Amino acid sequence: MNHRTAIIDIGSNSARLVIYEKTSRYGFHLICEQKSKVRIGEGAYQKGGYLQPNGIKRAFLTLQSFQETIQKYKTSKTLCVATSALRDAPNGNAFVSWIKKELKLDIQVIDGKKEAQYGAIAVSNLLPVSEGITIDIGGGSADLALINKGKIVDTFSLNLGTVRLKELFFDKGKPLQDAIDYIHHALEALPAHFKHHRAIGIGGTARTLSKSIMKSNQYPLDKLHAYRYTVTEERHAYFQEIYRSSAKGLKRFPLKRNRYDTIREGTLIFDELLKQMEVEEVITSSAGVREGLFLNSSLNKRTHKFPEGKNPSIESILSRFKPMVNIEKNKRAKLQIALSLYHTFLHKTSLEKTYESELLYALKLSSIGKTLTIYRSHKHAFYIAMQELNYGFTHEQIVLIALLLRSDNDGTLPKILLREYRSLLPSKKILAWLSFFYKLTILIHEASNGAKIEFTYENQVLVIYSDKSLYLAKEKIRTLKKPIPFAIIIADKNELPKNKYLMISDK
Structure with missing residues (x-):
């Protein structure tokens, strides 16, 4: 049997399991993917960051099901990471210890810079680009990596996430300008060198927006990874229509229904980041933290790159x-x-x-x-x-x-x-x-x-x-x-x- 690696990614909004099978030294492909909208961070941002019982229960049941799938596929290795919801939670360590005891699953809580690094490793190996800034908007944070000549130059993490913005502003019916001001304040911490004509969109928000643009333009190829579009005034206006829309009004856009709950918040963050970084082109990546974690464990530890000529x-x-x-x-x-x-x-x-x-x-x-x-x-x-x-x-x-x-x-x-x-x-x-x-x-x-x-x-x-x-x-x-x-x-x-x-x- 070929070598199989299971990757579990626990985010603020959803948890995913992917299983990759290595078919040769440098060849691999996806053989299993499961997702559950656990919303482990639900209610946390209004209560001092503490994980709440409903989110904890959903996360436990999801991880339990993931473990059963992993056993069925007879994987050789399992890697599990958790991002902002757990690293921000005062009771996050207690949750990790509990899961270790009950499910025999080791959860590695990674910081935003490590999250950005994994995304950048995936992008630099799996996209036809050698430079740009990755943008990965999660439930609790937006993680960025600056890539130049195929190398990761710098990483940065902002406390800007879809669930965070939703619970602090959108769910409370606060004026949109309050959310915009909050984003602008957070962006003041972004280093000045985080500017580039190309952004590389990772994560649910970027992919959802790219899919909507593809549908609107009747794009001929049904493949999201490596899809490109230019950032124009008309594009900014389109994003603005989405994040200014009511929840019911989202039906008029070519967006998946399962993205309605956080797409307005994500689009607002994404649009403001594009403006801040003076982006002219976006290339979409279907690969992110999970692929980066897999490649980090299987490629050369020094370069984290495929050899020249190996695709x-x-x-x-x-x-x-x-x-x-x-x-x-x-x-x-x-x-x-x-x-x-x-x-x-x-x-x-x-x-x-x-x-x-x-x-x-x-x-x-x-x-x-x-x-x-x-x-x-x-x-x-x-x-x-x-x-x-x-x-x-x-x-x-x-x-x-x-x-x-x-x-x-x-x-x-x-x-x-x-x-x-x-x-x-x-x-x-x-x-x-x-x-x-x-x-x-x-x-x-x-x-x-x-x-x-x-x-x-x-x-x-x-x-x-x-x-x-x-x-x-x-x-x-x-x-x-x-x-x-x-x-x-x-x-x-x-x-x-x-x-x-x-x-x-x-x-």
């Missing part, structure tokens, strides 16, 4: 969908064929090197659909990639890689998918070249049996040199749709001498 989504897919292990041992040769082909045309056409990595990633994943069945395996590969390429890629990269996997036998891409994802794709010209490179590489690699392959392109003629027979590839190569008119010649050294150069397509 956890790619590693996980390859370790779970591996239908042709022995054949794919020479996959390096396949990538070399693609690079040689790509660069052959790069110097002779107006192509750019921009999409080289996407082409290589698609080729690495080219066989994953065969895990299900060899029939229509390219369609299976497309859906696997769309679902499983979660970490370290932009949405544009995800769609492009998946579409290359979906290429038909002649290298064409389905028009219905091109229309659906048009706003996330490069030009038709670039797509045609990439699809041609992808499909031609696959055909040569499958037929070459480890041959040494070279290319030349002169006077609108592509010559493919091979020191072994490419007989089985010739007919399929003839049907490939080319981006521009040119001829393809196979110079096969194992062909009969009189037939050494076979013209298989005309201009």
